[in-house]
Amino acid sequence: MIGRIRGLLVEKQAPEVLIDVSGVGYEIQMPLTSFYELPEIGGxxxxxxxxxxxxxxxxxxxxxxxxxxxxxxxxxxTNGVGPKLALTILSGMNASEFVACVERDDIATLVKLPGVGKKTAERLLVEMRDKLKSLMETSAGSEREFVLQSNYTAPVIENTAEEDAISALLSLGFKPAQASKAVSAVYVDGIDSESLIKSALKSML
Incomplete structure (x- = not known):
């Protein structure tokens, strides 16, 4: 089991990153909530x-x-939830927001996520309620481990912010028309890829 990786961030295109550990590159898929907290390429x-x-x-x-x-x-x-759907859920909301959603029985917010229908949302609320209590008690008082920075600079692959944002939304399960419309609605000159992805995702939830 690979439980923890520490290395240089070589590539970063949501929702996937490539981390170099002593010459070995690990491709890792991340929810956008975690992706936003990573350092710049080379960190x-x-x-x-x-x-x-x-x-x-x-x-x-x-x-x-x-x-x-x-x-x-x-x-x-949870029955009916695989890694891809779990990644989509955690891209739409962080852990604290998901817990609050479960506590409020907020089906309306859950069903806005791609791949989450009413039955899946209801199942999540029922099955996760008791599990989350133990999770939050265990993690109470724990601090997030911050990513470290280095002076190494890796080459950056050129991609437009719009292309990156649409690609990220498609990988999370949104339809091409949905992704394109959401990105266009929040796009402004000079916006970076991560900010555009975050704004587009929020506009759909």
């Missing part, structure tokens, strides 16, 4: 990971806190 990042082995692939999912990883692990134990 040193600490990521808590969850390793998934499938018949056709071996995948690493990463988080900037143990609390978010713990929530991800609880989500994928």
């Amino acid at each position: 040193e990042a600490v990521v808590f990971t969850h390793f998934v082995v499938r018949e056709d692939a071996q995948l690493l999912y990463g988080f900037t806190s143990k609390q978010e990883r713990a929530l991800f692990r609880l989500l994928i134990k």
Whole structure:
């Protein structure tokens, strides 16, 4: 099991990053809530990971806190929720927001996420309620581990902010028309990719 990775952030295109650890590059998929907290390319990042082995692939999912990883692990134990959907849920809201959503029985917010229908939302509210109590008690008082910075600078692959944002939303399950419309609605000159992705996602939730 790969539980934690620390290395240089070589590539960063939501929702995937590439972290170099002693010459070995790890491709890691992250929810946007964690993705936003990473340093710039060339910085040193600490990521808590969850390793998934499938018949056709071996995948690493990463988080900037143990609390978010713990929530991800609880989500994928819920009937009908796989790693991809769990990643989408945690991209739309952070751990604290999800807990508040469950406590309020807020189905309306959950069903706005791609892939979450009414039945799945209802199942999440029922199955996660008791699980979340233990999660929050365990993590109470714990502090998020901050990513470290280094002076190394890696080459940046040029991509427009709009292309990056649309690509990120598509990877989370939004339809092309939805993604394009949302990005266009919040785009302003000079906005960076991460800010554009965040604004577009918020506009749809």
